Amino acid sequence: MTLRxxxxxxxxxxxxxGEETLAFAGGSVxxxxxxxxxxxxVWAEELAPGRSFRVAVNQxxxxxxxxxxxxxxxxxxxxxxxx
Amino acid sequence: MTLRxxxxxxxxxxxxxGEETLAFAGGSVxxxxxxxxxxxxVWAEELAPGRSFRVAVNQxxxxxxxxxxxxxxxxxxxxxxxx
Amino acid sequence: MKIAVQRExxxxxxxxxxxxxxxLDVGAVASFIGYARGVNDGSDVSAMTLEHYPGMTxxxxxxxxxxxxxxxxxxxATIVHRIGRLLPGDPIVLVLVxxxxxxxxxxxCEYIMDALKTRAPFWKKEETPEGERWxxxxxxxxxxxxxxxxxxxxx
Amino acid sequence: MKIAVQRExxxxxxxxxxxxxxxLDVGAVASFIGYARGVNDGSDVSAMTLEHYPGMTxxxxxxxxxxxxxxxxxxxATIVHRIGRLLPGDPIVLVLVxxxxxxxxxxxCEYIMDALKTRAPFWKKEETPEGERWxxxxxxxxxxxxxxxxxxxxx
Numbered sequence: 001m002t003l004r005x006x007x008x009x010x011x012x013x014x015x016x017x018g019e020e021t022l023a024f025a026g027g028s029v030x031x032x033x034x035x036x037x038x039x040x041x042v043w044a045e046e047l048a049p050g051r052s053f054r055v056a057v058n059q060x061x062x063x064x065x066x067x068x069x070x071x072x073x074x075x076x077x078x079x080x081x082x083x
Numbered sequence: 084m085t086l087r088x089x090x091x092x093x094x095x096x097x098x099x100x101g102e103e104t105l106a107f108a109g110g111s112v113x114x115x116x117x118x119x120x121x122x123x124x125v126w127a128e129e130l131a132p133g134r135s136f137r138v139a140v141n142q143x144x145x146x147x148x149x150x151x152x153x154x155x156x157x158x159x160x161x162x163x164x165x166x
Numbered sequence: 167m168k169i170a171v172q173r174e175x176x177x178x179x180x181x182x183x184x185x186x187x188x189x190l191d192v193g194a195v196a197s198f199i200g201y202a203r204g205v206n207d208g209s210d211v212s213a214m215t216l217e218h219y220p221g222m223t224x225x226x227x228x229x230x231x232x233x234x235x236x237x238x239x240x241x242x243a244t245i246v247h248r249i250g251r252l253l254p255g256d257p258i259v260l261v262l263v264x265x266x267x268x269x270x271x272x273x274x275c276e277y278i279m280d281a282l283k284t285r286a287p288f289w290k291k292e293e294t295p296e297g298e299r300w301x302x303x304x305x306x307x308x309x310x311x312x313x314x315x316x317x318x319x320x321x
Numbered sequence: 322m323k324i325a326v327q328r329e330x331x332x333x334x335x336x337x338x339x340x341x342x343x344x345l346d347v348g349a350v351a352s353f354i355g356y357a358r359g360v361n362d363g364s365d366v367s368a369m370t371l372e373h374y375p376g377m378t379x380x381x382x383x384x385x386x387x388x389x390x391x392x393x394x395x396x397x398a399t400i401v402h403r404i405g406r407l408l409p410g411d412p413i414v415l416v417l418v419x420x421x422x423x424x425x426x427x428x429x430c431e432y433i434m435d436a437l438k439t440r441a442p443f444w445k446k447e448e449t450p451e452g453e454r455w456x457x458x459x460x461x462x463x464x465x466x467x468x469x470x471x472x473x474x475x476x
Contacts, residue, residue, distance in 0.1 A: 006374070008442065009444035060377075060380070061440065075374060080458065081445045081457070082371065082445065083355050089219070142221055143225070158219060160219070163284065163285065163286060163287050164283075164302070164303055165259070166279060166286070179332065182333060190359030190409040191358060193358045194356070196351075197351070197352045197353075199352075200349055201341070201347050203345060254345040266358070268353065269465065276427045
């Protein structure tokens with residue numbers, strides 16, 4: 001299956017990209033985060049357990065156990081600061 | 084001593100006057116109310132104990148035991164309904 | 167602090183502009199506008215007339231705004247209350263509170279409105295198909311003001 | 322319910338006029354305007370840029386406004402949030418809530434702002450003499466949102 005990943009704000013800058021398409025074996029948000037952390041460097045650093053970030057799946061805030069379906073849009077971003 | 088009395092809104096209409104000057108022997112708001120009730124009719128009715136009205140002395144909300152000095156401006160009016 | 171009692175309508179944009187003019191520390195403006203409604207207590211209301219106690223009104227509003235400023239250190243506030251004859255849909259009262267952060271602005275604005283409803287000497291008379299009637303004070307307004315645990319100043 | 326994410330400034334008078342047009346049952350409009358400040362966390366801020374998540378933003382705002390409407394039955398609401406580069410003193414966000422009585426308008430307006438601050442995908446980057454920096458989320462915003470006992474939706 002394939003996921004569309006989006007990064008915003010500080011994470012977009014740190015990762016050096018705003019979006020990418022990723023082949024994914026299936027699983028939850030937690031599995032995806034493990035896959036991204038395995039890239040090492042800023043990925044391991046910014047997505048380390050305990051770091052403050054949010055994940056939205058198909059444009060709704062998600063939790064670590066939210067399942068990911070094929071073609072899901074997964075966004076990872078810092079805590080929001082609008083308003 | 085002399086007091087300047089003001090009436091507003093429903094009480095102004097019921098008493099048939101917006102203001103009057105009254106000779107007063109001295110005392111508190113309670114004494115003044117007794118004097119006015121002694122007029123009978125609408126005065127006794129509207130100012131009866133338990134009726135809902137407010138008294139301001141020199142433009143500050145007062146209580147029954149607020150003392151009245153010569154030339155005080157005493158306003159009697161229904162509970163307010165602005166805003 | 168601007169406090170005005172006037173017959174004319176107020177201009178919200180203009181009042182906000184004056185309140186914030188040249189102030190780059192304002193992060194929040196909370197506001198409230200009260201309107202004359204076309205229905206009240208189950209009757210159609212075709213117009214209302216607002217009477218007040220000239221002299222006391224401004225003092226009472228200043229006192230309650232000062233209380234709010236003592237509790238929530240806001241930057242500045244504007245309170246405008248209209249008097250005279252108003253039609254349904256007409257604005258009656260405007261309260262603006264400017265502060266650094268939003269919590270103070272919301273709290274002070276709501277406090278001022280609750281206190282104004284129970285302590286500023288305004289009275290409304292409504293014109294209905296059954297004739298004219300004075301609006302009665304609402305128990306809910308007393309309850310709203312009491313939430314803030316005001317010092318007892320009423321009889 | 323009007324929800325807009327836009328670069329242009331909003332006109333408060335015009336937004337209130339649209340919100341209340343032809344409605345004689347509106348007795349109260351509570352509003353909030355958030356502004357870009359010239360100082361934050363002890364640094365001068367010469368400008369800020371607001372980034373958002375197109376597509377999710379509108380959904381997230383609609384969801385929190387619907388929650389507010391379920392809790393406080395207001396008549397209508399308007400939420401406008403700006404994006405792009407803003408200067409100190411520029412308005413960032415406008416929330417208007419129209420209701421019959423003021424309690425619902427104040428509560429819904431403050432709820433929407435608190436929820437928006439923690440759940441709508443906007444991010445601010447500030448320009449300071451020390452360079453550019455992303456604004457960090459505030460614990461006080463999380464605390465403000467938690468007051469309303471939101472269902473847990475965050476990680």
